[in-house]
Amino acid sequence: MVRLLLSAAISDRPPNALHHAFLLAMCHDYHDTSEQIYLRRREPRNYFLKQPMSELDRHGFCILPGLLSQAELERYQSHTDQQRIQSAGTRTILQHAWAGELAQYLKTRLMAQGLLTANQVAIQCNYFEKSSERNWLVAMHQDLSIPVKERIEHASLGIWSRKEEGWYVQPPLEILESLTAVRVHLDDCTMAHGPLRVIPGSHRVGKLSPDQISAYVTASEELPCLVHSGSAVLMKPLLLHASSKATAPNRRRVLHFVFGPEVLPFGLAWQDHTVFDGTATAGWAERKDATHDH
Numbered sequence: 001m002v003r004l005l006l007s008a009a010i011s012d013r014p015p016n017a018l019h020h021a022f023l024l025a026m027c028h029d030y031h032d033t034s035e036q037i038y039l040r041r042r043e044p045r046n047y048f049l050k051q052p053m054s055e056l057d058r059h060g061f062c063i064l065p066g067l068l069s070q071a072e073l074e075r076y077q078s079h080t081d082q083q084r085i086q087s088a089g090t091r092t093i094l095q096h097a098w099a100g101e102l103a104q105y106l107k108t109r110l111m112a113q114g115l116l117t118a119n120q121v122a123i124q125c126n127y128f129e130k131s132s133e134r135n136w137l138v139a140m141h142q143d144l145s146i147p148v149k150e151r152i153e154h155a156s157l158g159i160w161s162r163k164e165e166g167w168y169v170q171p172p173l174e175i176l177e178s179l180t181a182v183r184v185h186l187d188d189c190t191m192a193h194g195p196l197r198v199i200p201g202s203h204r205v206g207k208l209s210p211d212q213i214s215a216y217v218t219a220s221e222e223l224p225c226l227v228h229s230g231s232a233v234l235m236k237p238l239l240l241h242a243s244s245k246a247t248a249p250n251r252r253r254v255l256h257f258v259f260g261p262e263v264l265p266f267g268l269a270w271q272d273h274t275v276f277d278g279t280a281t282a283g284w285a286e287r288k289d290a291t292h293d294h
């Protein structure tokens with residue numbers, strides 16, 4: 001039986017029920033919503049840490065426990081609290097110097113583990129806050145839009161939208177495939193905190209229409225990403241993901257970085273990006289809502 005589970009786990013075939021059973025056995029009892037019991041559980045390190053790069057490629061996500069020390073964690077908790085964000089989140093965190101510094105730290109750490117490449121820069125940082133007081137959910141979706149500085153008309157570029165005074169566009173698949181999201185958890189995230197739920201392997205099937213997403217969801221099993229504060233969930237943006245409302249009163253704060261290629265085709269430029277030394281650059285200062293904290 002063990003051999004059967006292992007061969008399912010290391011196979012390159014799309015995930016199936018057996019594979020999910022293995023993942024679940026190695027991670028958490030995800031039906032358990034008690035934080036006390038959850039916190040006594042070991043981190044899901046056994047499976048995910050052995051070969052995080054191949055887990056990210058194969059499943060579209062992996063979990064890195066203990067990325068931030070307690071002191072670093074408290075520092076970034078304090079930075080995010082100082083932003084006095086009124087809504088459930090914001091997409092413009094990369095404009096702050098401390099976020100650039102954290103991006104640089106993530107890049108150095110994750111490059112050493114082969115999880116980011118030298119040509120990837122941080123191109124976005126979203127802040128998500130969820131609690132039973134400030135509650136929200138998102139249906140199963142893929143992240144298809146990227147933040148760009150200006151609108152450029154080009155046949156290869158899809159739907160345009162405006163968010164927080166910035167332009168977003170749906171680029172071709174190759175660009176989306178080159179992105180990696182790094183979600184740094186500032187609080188413990190249990191089932192009661194409305195965790196990210198993912199469908200492993202779904203990043204490998206390209207862009208999906210709403211009907212295709214419904215069909216995929218019906219035919220697949222989801223995994224919740226349950227982590228301690230200071231841990232990170234790495235995720236390919238094409239991975240199908242969702243999250244439910246929280247039932248816990250305490251907050252689930254996440255800094256969601258996206259890393260991508262420094263240079264874009266079609267005359268596009270990123271809204272914001274960091275270079276390798278962590279310096280925030282590009283057009284954030286031009287936006288009306290930009291605020292300095294340095």
Ligand SMILES: O=C(O)CCC(=O)C(=O)O
Pocket residue numbers: 128138143194195196241242243254256
């Ligand atoms: O943090 C969450 O619960 C969901 C985030 C999300 O849907 C996204 O990053 O696209």
